[in-house]
Amino acid sequence: MDAAIEAQAVSLTKELIAIPSENPTGDEFAMADRMEAFFRDIGLEVMRERVAERRENVTAEITGTGSGPALVFLNHMDTVPAGEGWSRDPFHPTEEEGKIWGRGSCDMKGGIAAGLAAMENLKLRIDGGAKARGTVRCCMVVDEESGVMTGTEAAIAHGHINAEDIVISCEPTELALVTAQKGAMWFELVFHGKSAHAAAPHMGADAIHAASRAVVALQEAVAKLPYEDPLLGRCTMVTSIIEGGHKTNVVSERCAMQIDSRFVPPLRTGDIQQIIHEKAAEACERVNGVEFSLRATIADRPPVTADTGGAGARLIFETLKEILGAEPEPAGVSYYSDAGMAAAQTGSRNCFLLGPGNIEQAHTPDEFIEIDSLKKAARVYGRLLEKFALDENSP
Numbered sequence: 001m002d003a004a005i006e007a008q009a010v011s012l013t014k015e016l017i018a019i020p021s022e023n024p025t026g027d028e029f030a031m032a033d034r035m036e037a038f039f040r041d042i043g044l045e046v047m048r049e050r051v052a053e054r055r056e057n058v059t060a061e062i063t064g065t066g067s068g069p070a071l072v073f074l075n076h077m078d079t080v081p082a083g084e085g086w087s088r089d090p091f092h093p094t095e096e097e098g099k100i101w102g103r104g105s106c107d108m109k110g111g112i113a114a115g116l117a118a119m120e121n122l123k124l125r126i127d128g129g130a131k132a133r134g135t136v137r138c139c140m141v142v143d144e145e146s147g148v149m150t151g152t153e154a155a156i157a158h159g160h161i162n163a164e165d166i167v168i169s170c171e172p173t174e175l176a177l178v179t180a181q182k183g184a185m186w187f188e189l190v191f192h193g194k195s196a197h198a199a200a201p202h203m204g205a206d207a208i209h210a211a212s213r214a215v216v217a218l219q220e221a222v223a224k225l226p227y228e229d230p231l232l233g234r235c236t237m238v239t240s241i242i243e244g245g246h247k248t249n250v251v252s253e254r255c256a257m258q259i260d261s262r263f264v265p266p267l268r269t270g271d272i273q274q275i276i277h278e279k280a281a282e283a284c285e286r287v288n289g290v291e292f293s294l295r296a297t298i299a300d301r302p303p304v305t306a307d308t309g310g311a312g313a314r315l316i317f318e319t320l321k322e323i324l325g326a327e328p329e330p331a332g333v334s335y336y337s338d339a340g341m342a343a344a345q346t347g348s349r350n351c352f353l354l355g356p357g358n359i360e361q362a363h364t365p366d367e368f369i370e371i372d373s374l375k376k377a378a379r380v381y382g383r384l385l386e387k388f389a390l391d392e393n394s395p
């Protein structure tokens with residue numbers, strides 16, 4: 001299997017880089033067409049489900065005879081925009097220095113390609129007479145890079161991802177098995193005051209003054225939290241956007257803050273919201289006449305931790321050891337992903353990230369993926385699908 005699966009992963013990676021799917025603006029239609037053609041070519045039925053205008057998820061599966069959970073590749077078809085600063089054409093993949101360069105090479109068209117190569121290998125084995133016991137499903141979703149993950153929400157709503165399923169997002173983890181993801185919530189905190197001439201500030205209620213107290217207090221409150229997770233580290237909070245005021249000599253009646261919070265167990269989203277609420281209230285007590293409103297701007301994204309002793313994790317660890325040699329260790333990440341969303345919304349404790357490439361190359365100009373990493377991933381996925389899906393006695 002090795003040479004064929006590796007070559008297919010490399011050639012598909014290049015082909016997919018050449019199909020732009022930047023988000024924003026958010027148009028994965030050509031990618032969806034290519035995914036559909038791929039699955040049909042290997043003899044699978046394809047479901048396409050509309051998520052928004054020119055945005056469709058594509059799902060295909062190899063259905064096993066067993067009744068157990070499915071193994072689901074949950075992968076996003078979008079990339080961040082190419083942006084500035086490239087020394088190469090981001091949509092014309094080049095192969096140099098043992099790397100493939102282009103937008104999405106690392107995040108995550110390389111991972112997608114390696115997963116598809118493994119899917120094709122499994123289908124060829126079955127066409128050659130092997131018996132499929134386990135069901136393997138590919139959910140190709142839209143809209144991960146916006147952070148909102150409407151594609152994964154739609155895939156769950158359509159029943160393609162269930163609580164018992166083993167879910168793998170082929171995101172760049174350098175083939176470490178990521179079993180834990182920090183919670184990642186976004187909030188909008190708005191202070192409402194009253195405008196007045198800046199020469200008579202006592203006549204107004206200074207929203208910017210209250211907001212600035214809150215910014216500092218939130219930093220201090222989060223730094224004092226006692227929680228530290230062995231894989232995830234500590235909580236962070238960043239006020240990433242702040243808007244208020246319109247004239248130098250006028251007290252601002254409104255100041256709006258956007259807050260990004262990353263947090264670890266045992267904290268839940270409600271705990272974080274409570275901290276922000278308390279600090280905002282304290283700020284308002286110090287600045288006469290100012291009130292605040294607070295709301296989450298995305299769906300709930302709590303910290304998720306997979307069951308590292310469960311059947312899914314054991315099978316993946318065993319395969320990693322078999323293909324890569326070394327004893328694999330679980331890892332954690334500070335960013336959220338489709339797999340995190342799947343775990344949060346279904347309650348699954350079997351959602352993982354595992355893929356080729358290094359996250360440091362994601363979202364950068366001159367993004368690349370190491371060909372060696374890509375080939376290893378294809379072999380890992382190939383073997384994993386065989387072990388998961390095929391009957392022991394298959395040819």
Ligand SMILES: [Zn+2]
Pocket residue numbers: 076107108144171
């Ligand atoms: Zn990604």
